Amino acid sequence: MSGAVGREAVFPTRQSLGLMKSKLKGAEVGHSLLKRKSEALTKRFRDITRRIDEAKRKMGRVMQIAAFSLAEVSYAVGGDIGYQVQESAKQARFRVRTKQENVSGVFLPQFESYIEESVNDFGLTGLGKGGMQVQRCRETYARAVETLVELASLQTAFVILDEVIKVVNRRVNAIEHVIIPRTENTIKYINSELDELDREEFYRLKKVSNKKQRDSAAADAEILAKRHQADAAAMATVEPATQAQGELGATPDVLGEQEDTDVIF
Structure with missing residues (x-):
């Protein structure tokens, strides 16, 4: 076993080898896709970070201008007009709508502000005096709220992307390193075991083939020995008969021309 991460507990077969190769191919494809997703999200995350910094700087300047504008209204009117605005406002003139943006499978909420022109409940505020300062202050705070909405949208996307990037990077590292x-x-383990089984099978077949050759050679030698014994036995039987015939001489011909003394006629 090589490596510090170990291996899967599988039985070394051809089927297991095919499954592991398919799993490795899928892991490599998944790693490539997640890596590209992480890069895309990181790029968007850096862009949002830059925009958040710009929005915060803009927010500081706008709130500073709005504070001075409110001070001008208080000086021009001669007091606080907050209660007048609260009593006059019945419906929201500044409204926010949401939509979603898909970034590599991650849905980021986006807040978009708009002004309902038909609603103007406190239009008569500052009619007696300080009307110009009130109008300018209202426009300044409208820009401040727009900046706040933009900053809230960027901050929400920042938090979501931060969590998603952490999860994706953990998955990428797990696939790559585990x-x-x-x-x-x-x-590698399955290949080594299969190679070992192949070597064992080859050795077994070689031993079986050698044994068959030895058995065949022994059987042929036994058959040849039996054949030699049979030939030797046959020769041993023929030689005494030939020798006896030689000792007795030739066999007389009863149908020959010599006369038989026992025959009366």
């Missing part, structure tokens, strides 16, 4: 090495170690 799953792929473990699968590769498993494939």
